Amino acid sequence: MIMLIDSHAHLDMPHFDADRDAVIARAREAGVVAILTLGVDGISSRCAVALAQQYEGVFAAVGIHPHEAQHATPEDYKTLMGLARTRETNRIIAWGEIGLDYHYDHSPRDVQRREFRRQLRMARELDLPVCIHSREAHDDVLTILDEEKAVEVGVVMHCFSGDEQVARRCLDLGFYISFAGPVTFTNARKLPAVVTLVPDDRLLIETDAPYLSPHPWRGREHRNEPARVAIIAARLAELRGVASEVVGQRATENFQTLFKVPSAG
Numbered sequence: 440m441i442m443l444i445d446s447h448a449h450l451d452m453p454h455f456d457a458d459r460d461a462v463i464a465r466a467r468e469a470g471v472v473a474i475l476t477l478g479v480d481g482i483s484s485r486c487a488v489a490l491a492q493q494y495e496g497v498f499a500a501v502g503i504h505p506h507e508a509q510h511a512t513p514e515d516y517k518t519l520m521g522l523a524r525t526r527e528t529n530r531i532i533a534w535g536e537i538g539l540d541y542h543y544d545h546s547p548r549d550v551q552r553r554e555f556r557r558q559l560r561m562a563r564e565l566d567l568p569v570c571i572h573s574r575e576a577h578d579d580v581l582t583i584l585d586e587e588k589a590v591e592v593g594v595v596m597h598c599f600s601g602d603e604q605v606a607r608r609c610l611d612l613g614f615y616i617s618f619a620g621p622v623t624f625t626n627a628r629k630l631p632a633v634v635t636l637v638p639d640d641r642l643l644i645e646t647d648a649p650y651l652s653p654h655p656w657r658g659r660e661h662r663n664e665p666a667r668v669a670i671i672a673a674r675l676a677e678l679r680g681v682a683s684e685v686v687g688q689r690a691t692e693n694f695q696t697l698f699k700v701p702s703a704g
């Protein structure tokens with residue numbers, strides 16, 4: 440039986456309200472032993488914690504997404520810090536998702552950078568690894584992560600979208616690289632080369648569910664779900680010339696190492 444993890448999902452989203460139990464059950468049947476569900480603002484971070492308390496194998500991350508950066512209030516941060524200070528009860532294993540998104544620019548870039556740095560400092564204070572969203576902002580993201588010494592708590596670049604050069608810089612800085620649905624897209628040009636570049640001990644896999652459905656579900660079925668991380672593992676295995684089980688095993692071990700969770704299988 441293959442062992443898998445989903446290092447990045449948003450189980451709190453309303454897309455799952457009608458059948459969340461079944462979605463999580465399907466993930467377990469597919470071999471997924473752990474799912475990290477991440478907050479994007481104060482409310483979804485609280486929901487992530489509630490889900491982690493409700494479902495075995497589900498863990499929470501709290502944080503403010505760059506899209507929401509300009510709406511974050513001191514109250515939000517107080518709540519997140521409070522939740523994270525009692526991380527065992529709240530089953531919080533990471534801070535995120537945080538980062539910079541210069542594609543959508545939903546928040547002004549200077550505000551995004553300010554809130555990103557603020558949260559990296561909080562994560563360091565709490566000694567929590569960080570889950571990073573970087574879209575068309577790799578230079579600034581890597582500079583800030585480096586300056587804020589984020590590697591000391593552990594870093595994963597979620598849904599990696601950079602080229603080989605960016606990947607090399609991330610690896611040099613000591614970060615993990617996580618691949619999602621886009622690696623399966625038939626028009627994924629740069630990603631296959633990046634996949635073969637990442638060593639076994641830095642590799643993670645994720646769905647970013649309900650977003651980013653992998654091929655062949657892209658477009659056909661809009662909603663993605665954690666069980667489909669098996670498709671990501673199979674694609675990575677194909678590109679790396681190993682069995683899916685090997686990718687699943689490595690990703691599971693890396694998940695346990697980075698997030699300091701006891702052996703989930």
Ligand SMILES: [Zn+2]
Pocket residue numbers: 536572573597598
């Ligand atoms: Zn993201």
Ligand SMILES: [Zn+2]
Pocket residue numbers: 447448449477536647
């Ligand atoms: Zn996400």
